[in-house]
Amino acid sequence: MFASKSTLLAGCVLVTLAVPASAPAQSARPDFSFTGWLNEATFEGGELIPVEGSPPLFKQDPAHPFVGNNRGAQPTYRIADLASNPNVKQWAKDVMKKDNDEVIAGKIAYTARSSCHPAGVPGFDLFGFQPTFFFQTPKKITIIYSGDQQVRHIYLDVPHSKTVKPSWYGESVGKYEGDTLVVDTIGLNTKTVVDNYRTPHTEKLHVVERWKLVEGGKTLEVTFTVDDPDTYEKPWTAKQRFRKADGEMTEQVCAEGNFLLFDYGVPKNDGQPDF
Amino acid sequence: MFKQSLVAATILTTLSTSSALSAADGAPNPELWGRWGRNAFNFEPKSSGPQPLTNLSRRPDGTGDPGQLVGDHRNPILKPDAAAVVKSKGELAIAGKGYPDPSNQCRPYAPPFTFAMQLAFQMLPKKDGITILYNQDDQVRFVRMNGTHPAKVVPSHMGDSIGRFEGDTLVIDTVGIKSGPYTMVDRWGTPHSEALHVVERYRLIEGVAAKEAQDKFEKADGRVGGEGGATAIDPDMGRKGLQLEVTIEDPSVFTTPWSAYVTYRPLTNTWMEQVCAENPVEHYADEWIGLPKADKPDF
Numbered sequence: 288m289f290a291s292k293s294t295l296l297a298g299c300v301l302v303t304l305a306v307p308a309s310a311p312a313q314s315a316r317p318d319f320s321f322t323g324w325l326n327e328a329t330f331e332g333g334e335l336i337p338v339e340g341s342p343p344l345f346k347q348d349p350a351h352p353f354v355g356n357n358r359g360a361q362p363t364y365r366i367a368d369l370a371s372n373p374n375v376k377q378w379a380k381d382v383m384k385k386d387n388d389e390v391i392a393g394k395i396a397y398t399a400r401s402s403c404h405p406a407g408v409p410g411f412d413l414f415g416f417q418p419t420f421f422f423q424t425p426k427k428i429t430i431i432y433s434g435d436q437q438v439r440h441i442y443l444d445v446p447h448s449k450t451v452k453p454s455w456y457g458e459s460v461g462k463y464e465g466d467t468l469v470v471d472t473i474g475l476n477t478k479t480v481v482d483n484y485r486t487p488h489t490e491k492l493h494v495v496e497r498w499k500l501v502e503g504g505k506t507l508e509v510t511f512t513v514d515d516p517d518t519y520e521k522p523w524t525a526k527q528r529f530r531k532a533d534g535e536m537t538e539q540v541c542a543e544g545n546f547l548l549f550d551y552g553v554p555k556n557d558g559q560p561d562f
Numbered sequence: 563m564f565k566q567s568l569v570a571a572t573i574l575t576t577l578s579t580s581s582a583l584s585a586a587d588g589a590p591n592p593e594l595w596g597r598w599g600r601n602a603f604n605f606e607p608k609s610s611g612p613q614p615l616t617n618l619s620r621r622p623d624g625t626g627d628p629g630q631l632v633g634d635h636r637n638p639i640l641k642p643d644a645a646a647v648v649k650s651k652g653e654l655a656i657a658g659k660g661y662p663d664p665s666n667q668c669r670p671y672a673p674p675f676t677f678a679m680q681l682a683f684q685m686l687p688k689k690d691g692i693t694i695l696y697n698q699d700d701q702v703r704f705v706r707m708n709g710t711h712p713a714k715v716v717p718s719h720m721g722d723s724i725g726r727f728e729g730d731t732l733v734i735d736t737v738g739i740k741s742g743p744y745t746m747v748d749r750w751g752t753p754h755s756e757a758l759h760v761v762e763r764y765r766l767i768e769g770v771a772a773k774e775a776q777d778k779f780e781k782a783d784g785r786v787g788g789e790g791g792a793t794a795i796d797p798d799m800g801r802k803g804l805q806l807e808v809t810i811e812d813p814s815v816f817t818t819p820w821s822a823y824v825t826y827r828p829l830t831n832t833w834m835e836q837v838c839a840e841n842p843v844e845h846y847a848d849e850w851i852g853l854p855k856a857d858k859p860d861f
Contacts (some may be wrong), residue, residue, distance in 0.1 A: 296649065320688060322690075342729065401836070401837060403668065403839035404837065404839050404840070405835070405837055408794055420693070422688070422693065424595075424686075424724075427789055429686060429695065431693070431695070431702060433702075436700055436701070436702040438695065438700040438702070441833065442832065442835045454835045455835055455837060456835060535690070535691070535706075536702065536704050538670065538718050538719050538720060540669065540670055540719060541668070541839070542667065542668035542838070542839075543666040543669070
């Protein structure tokens with residue numbers, strides 16, 4: 288698909304001008320680029336890892352137990368126990384209740400991966416089953432999730448643009464703090480969810496991710512804080528962990544998958560291209 | 563999918579790069595790793611030799627009509643069967659129907675189609691190779707540096723690409739490009755077989771020469787995105803441009819190997835999101851090409 292988005296240019300020029308002349312010392316930078324990284328949580332159904340001191344995270348509704356893939360039983364979807372998270376505002380729970388009722392009645396639950404859609408942030412950090420690769424350069428980090436090749440761009444040592452037009456992955460700026468890469472993301476559209484319970488958010492979503500190597504470099508850990516005063520009473524924090532994945536990036540073509548077999552809400556038209 | 567057959571080649575590559583030599587180190591000029599763009603589709607012809615196909619449908623100003631893709635099926639590089647395919651696609655375009663291609667079907671843009679379609683790209687070097695990121699639909703391909711093709715290549719969408727530096731030129735050799743209902747060599751629907759062999763040669767050229775080449779081609783083929791352009795080219799002609807010379811060979815389709823240029827200049831803007839799944843993906847669903855359908859899932 289081709290589209291020209293000249294409206295973004297003005298903001299981009301501002302960002303370019305703001306690049307400082309000197310970058311942080313090379314030696315301080317952690318290197319995540321030497322291997323691919325595979326999300327560990329996806330094999331357990333993609334739950335977020337709680338962080339002490341954070342407001343609570345949703346838990347599975349015990350009336351609808353979760354069964355992951357390849358467990359010898361019919362897999363089920365994540366259905367949140369809406370009472371388990373008092374930090375989420377009522378409007379969001381109303382959205383989730385309606386969605387959950389439909390899923391329980393047989394609807395296929397939305398996931399970014401099965402819809403060939405970007406997952407947003409922190410949704411990107413929950414992508415699994417195929418590895419994620421980091422490409423680190425002095426001014427920019429590119430992160431590619433090899434499943435359907437989802438791409439994030441993180442601009443280093445620059446401020447956010449004054450106005451950000453919401454997009455799937457928003458505007459991410461980053462910096463290194465010692466052994467940690469800190470990424471600040473705003474301007475996220477509301478087409479994404481923040482967890483596998485399909486918890487919604489508004490355009491006020493603000494996510495700060497802190498990526499670092501742990502366990503002697505064997506594991507990559509991201510701790511992210513999610514702030515959206517219109518959706519959550521207080522900012523909340525969770526983690527995801529990634530283990531090393533050897534091998535090259537391989538081809539994963541979402542459009543070859545099964546999305547044409549079901550109604551995943553993929554937009555359709557009458558056959559006329561937009562261009 | 564892990565490719566067992568690639569392991570040997572990968573190990574060789576790793577050994578040969580163990581002395582801290584990486585793809586990036588091999589580059590004669592770090593400018594190569596910048597972001598590159600153009601404001602025209604299609605292949606730029608060379609001054610002599612076999613020529614790439616052009617659009618028979620022209621606008622009043624003489625440039626190719628991007629809204630109606632009618633490839634010149636009379637081009638002598640095409641064998642008769644391939645010419646017939648191009649002719650039939652052109653007839654669909656003339657009838658206002660268009661035809662499916664990798665872009666409007668959200669499929670990978672393999673080489674060489676990707677050079678005719680993508681307006682911006684960047685090479686991301688790592689120790690074992692170069693990942694190439696193209697702007698439209700965030701397409702990605704990987705080039706192993708200083709390796710060899712496996713003895714038996716399993717065809718894949720982007721094919722098996724190996725690269726090396728020859729002086730200041732980055733040479734990428736690609737084989738094993740999967741052939742399917744949506745795959746094509748160019749935007750005119752020229753088909754290819756899995757014998758397709760593509761060689762890319764990238765070299766930095768003077769900024770003035772790059773601008774001249776782009777201007778000349780835009781005058782013939784049409785500029786994408788109007789006066790402002792679809793991509794934000796840095797107007798500074800002191801910055802070098804990038805010339806891709808691509809050579810395409812497929813004896814089942816072409817009467818001869820042929821080559822063309824694609825000229826890029828540095829970009830100033832940041833990456834833009836283009837999400838294929840947000841766009842209509844069922845163009846031509848009831849047309850002759852036939853998208854896969856099923857009443858029931860396979861599982």
